[in-house]
Amino acid sequence: MTVLKMKTKLWLGFYLFIIGIIAVGIHIQMTKAGVSYPQWEPPEWGPLALFVLQNIGILWLSKRVKEWRISPSFIKQWSVVFITMAALQELFIRLPLTAGYTVDQQYLFLWVYSYLPELLITLMITGGIVVISRGSALNGKVISILLVIIFSVLAFFFALPTLKEIIQPLMPYLTSPDSAGVLEVPYPWQVDVIASVTFIEPVMASFFICYLIYLNRYSGFNKLILQTIIALMVLTQSGAKFVLYLYYSSIESYIDRILSISQFTLEWVFIGVAVSSAIVYLTRKQRSGTKYPVS
Incomplete structure (x- = not known):
């Protein structure tokens, strides 16, 4: 995709913003319609399996980033992969703001306690996988996996517990939430608003991932949608969680199980379709041999 004019960038930003609101609206409206929140106890091996599958997806992402920029330095490649994964997991803005509002609005406390460890874990994992990815030319695909x-x-058994403990010395210096200010479900409308307007964070990451897929080898709109949805399902763990949930959910009705987990799975399906549509639209002139005006 060549450089877009400022007007096009603004419209794209507005489009992604609306897509984020609609995506969250799927979950909100299904909940209001009586769909149960997911209830399950994953097997002991579940978190590790999800973690491994996600990291194999990050290996794929790292290779796409390397193809996007000719011979990027390790730091640049690592930075792009880290920022993309952190944004996709909503660790920069959405989760700290949304969850922070529900715990007595103690945003800094919650960020340090819950999301700083997640960011450190993502930083370490993406760095290690980028190292493996950069050596894949010598190791081969199977060896890299x-x-x-x-x-x-x-990392799961040794590094993750250590990283989660690193932030403990910081906790005494932070103001803990007052239990009287902790909100309970159903949350007030303010939580829905914050969750909706900040969902542009993972939507932007999804758009970038879709663009990388497009650059790799575009072979039609339908295939781009499918590849994007699969990538998002792997990188967010949503696909594997959907499968495991259907078996391990504590909800008796199978239909209710599908509905309860689908309220989140459908968000990513919708985003996959929406960002693919945007990519195809923005690159239509490029595919026909006409370049966009440079801003």
Whole structure:
């Protein structure tokens, strides 16, 4: 995609903003319609399996980023992969603001306690996988995947607990939430508003991922949608969670199980379709041989 005019960028930003609101609206409206919130106890091996699958997806993402920029430095490649994954997991803005509002509006406390460890974990994981990715030309695809699996298992059992403990010395310096100010479900409308307007964070990351897929080898709109949805399902763990949830959910009705987990899965399906549509629209002239005006 060539450089877009400022007007086009503004319209794109507005489009992604609206897409985020609609995506969250799927969950909100399904909940208001009586769909149960997911209820399940994953098996002991579940979190590790989800973690490994996600990291294999990050290996794929790292390779796409390397193709996007000719011979990027390790730091640049790592930075792009880290920012993309952190935004996709809503660790910069959405979760800290939304969850922070529900815990007595103690945003800094919640960010340090819950999301700073997640950011550190994402930073470490993406860095390690970028190292593996950059050596894939020598190791080969199968060896790279095996290395990611080994790295993921070691990180899961040894590095993750350590990173979660790193922030503990900071906690005494932060103001803890007052239990009287902690909100309970159903949340007030303000929470829905914050959750909706900040969902542009993962939508922007999804748009970038879709663009990388488009650059790799565009072979039609339908295929781009499918590839984007699959990528989002893997990188957010939503696809694997959907499958596991259907088996391990504590909800008796199978239909209710599908509905309860679908309120979140459908968000990513919708986003996949929406960002693919935007990419195809913005690159239509490029595919026909006409370039966009440079801003």
